[in-house]
Amino acid sequence: MRDKELYRQILGIQTPWEVSDIELDIKAGEVKVYVEQKSGAKQTCPKCGARCPGYDKRRRQWRHLDTCQLKTLLVADLPRVQCAEHGVVSVHVPWAELGSGYTALYEALVIDWLHEASIQAVSRQLSLSWNAIDGIMQRAVKRGLARRQVESPKRIGVDETSFRKGHDYVTIVSDGKEGAACGGRA
Ligand SMILES: [Zn+2]
Structure with a gap:
């Protein structure tokens, strides 16, 4: 129980999400932190915010910042909802952008490193493929452009x-x- 609370705090997991299990693989240098929604959590469509019935769940995982030199992965059975207007869609998670296999904090770390080092160096140091880095950069550019549209010069x-x-x-x-x-x- 203590481990779950520790990981809940250091990963910033907030209600309705909670840490349900932790799987430590010392040999692989990896820790998997399982998160789930509290039972009875109300589901809404990520596109329009309408309250929706649950449809099913899909297992997803996101790489997070390392904890104690351990590669850290968040794992969740992500609920999908059935919206009358938008069909079957995955709910939004507060720790990652839609379609990304990395948490927002991990993506921020990669972007910070890209300011300091070459793509080759970042790829080598963080064991990331060029494709993965490219996806992270594209999402950052998209966020930047969205912000600029709000603040038109x-x-x-x-x-x-x-x-x-x-x-x-x-x-x-x-x-x-x-x-x-x-x-x-x-
Ligand atoms: Zn909707």
Whole structure:
């Protein structure tokens, strides 16, 4: 019981989710933390928020930040609901984005490392494939763009410069004050 409470706290698992079991595999250097919803938890459609009846459950796992040098995986039988408007959809989990096999905190760690080191180094150090890193980067870009749409700049500046002398040209669009920019190769 104590282990469950410890993991609940360090992983930030909150109601209606709770830690139901912990499986430690010292040989593999891995710990699996099983989480489930408290019985009777009310289900809602992740797209429209409507209260929905449960449909079934699918086992999913997410890699989380290591705990005590152990590769840490969250495992849950993720409920799917049947929404009158959106059909059968998986419920939203607070620790990860839809479709990702990594928790939001793990993705943030990868993004932080990508600011410090090359993709090759991050791939090697975190034992992640290039595909996995690419997926994490794509989701970060999508989140960034969604945020920018909320904070539309009042003025924009457009500049074009050579990326490497004599090679590609990039177009840089910025908001002119905070340096927020996105580029596209021409
Ligand atoms: Zn819906």
